[in-house]
Amino acid sequence: MFYWRWLSDLIQGPKTTRFPGHPDPDVIIRGENHRVGEEGRDAGPIRRAMAVRHLDAGSCNGCESELQLLSGPDYDFSRFGFSFTPSPRHADIMVVTGVVTESMAEVMQHVFQAMPSPKRVVALGQCAIDGHVFAGAPGVLGSVQNILPVTVEITGCPPTPGDILRGLLEAVEAYPFEQGESANERQVLG
């Protein structure tokens, strides 16, 4: 079975995209990501193995659905060293989705405090950035930035996996590729 797959991969080419090192017409990128805060940068860069902790602060499960696809074969974010972690103690990046409700704001702070430094916070999707269409609803705070220091905001509703991948790389300063980066590293990213 596995040899057969290995052979068919050789013939057909792998499913995994080479984005963002190389453009891919199948990978849609729509949103614009914003680098917001500089917090946490002085504590040093995060490289090689980046453990992601996801927190749903009031989403519609669209952002989750797209985030989940990053671990799938089409986007495979582990090729850059990303993985989801079951414990905040191991987490480097906290990804927050959804409008921030009052009850989740408290939980969010606990998770953030439990994470070791250096750490980053990524606001995923329009809801997490400003509450989107739900801004002003009772009990909805509507922005991660009011509660935690956000490094990168990934816009979109939901942002596509391509957007998320770029945003995560931006959060750990691996994207856009900088001058002077070794050819080897560049190849890994491609």
Next chain:
Amino acid sequence: MTEEIWTNQDSDQWVARILQRRQEGVVLVLLTQGPDETLWGLGRQPGSSEYEWWGIAHPRQVPRPAAMGIGEWIHMQEELSAHGDTSLTWVPSLRTERVVRGKGIFTYPLGPVHADVSESLRYDLSVMGDEIVHLTLRHGWKPRHIARLCRGKPVMKALELVERMTATSSFAHQWAFMMAVENAQGRVMDKGVRIYRSVALEMERLASHLGDLAILASSTGLVVAQMDYLHLKEEILRWNNRLFGDRYLRGALGNNRIQVDTRAAPEIIQVGEEAQRITNGLLKTPSFLDRLVGAGRIPKSTVEFVAPVGPVGRACGCKTDVRAVWDYGIYDDISFSIPTSESGDAYARFLVKAREISASINIVRRLLPVVPRDAHPLTHHSRKAEGTGVGVGMVEAARGMLAYAVWLDSSGEHVRHLAVATPSARNWHVVPPAMANGNILQDFPIIDASFLLSVSGWDQ
């Protein structure tokens, strides 16, 4: 629409009447307090086009339907007692929660934040040794009050809100809401529009089910199958984007226009064949089947009480499928299979979902070539009849029966009041009894993955 209104004195009769209609086979759709403070129960006889409204005017003390054995509305009762007007007080439930205490009981608090990518929900899992003896679900971490936000909004603005209730059923929400609005305005859509909507709804079901099966495969540790399913889900999402302009079909109902692509039909059929191949592989994998068969069986009494809908219901003998019992799309013109099973365990839920994928592929294969190609503004394709200002819409979403009731204001363009019954809100109530039904702690992630209900549809 038939309407019966009781006064406060007849509250017992009101519930008794609903119970009687339920026993006669009427499907209970939703319970809501209308804009005029009347408390409405809403039901429909399979095959009929009429809704039945049972109202109780200005209720002061209403017996809880759940106390009479009507579990379908249990989540709406909670809602009413929590946020309802002061005039609405409930007699305490006779069905108090089973409490487990004593030496040797250990309770795991799981959540609201979980290990992988998942929604916020707290599970309090009580075990005795390895056996799960009780589960309490605590929801309400993320209410966005969508129904309340919609009040007073123009219809198109409200549509933007409801399509964001649950992304994996985004189109189902759009359609059910619009169906309610059209019903209230007295408009009837023509066949082309209904074909278009049916295709979109089935594409959404495909993506949702493929994602569910991927998570189920990963809960049993079968990563190859998980990755294969995830890849197919991505393929469907890409097709959604090419055909309808959005991966989650947001705005697709308003656009009402499909992009022509000759590769679509053959490639979507191929996705179906691939899915079948993976499913067949799993059906030959003993380590997968051993974990699923008999796990998380829903007790008979729970099935009778809650009457679960969607694939969860069809896997335990409740055969409600909105597509088959009411004509709203194009489903009456084509034959399609509705897979069912009686056993009610995780394996049955897996089988039902896997077969529904094939059924949906078949529907898409037949309908895709006949979707009208031209630009298709909605207004030109409807017939105007007399509207009453109140409307109901109901579709079979990926997770089951989804119903909306909409009250429009006198202009017919603004939402005055809105009520929604999601399949997840109903079905979550079968999860705790199914979990504490002779399973052990190691079964927990598998049983949980076999349901995969949405929390956003519950918290709304």
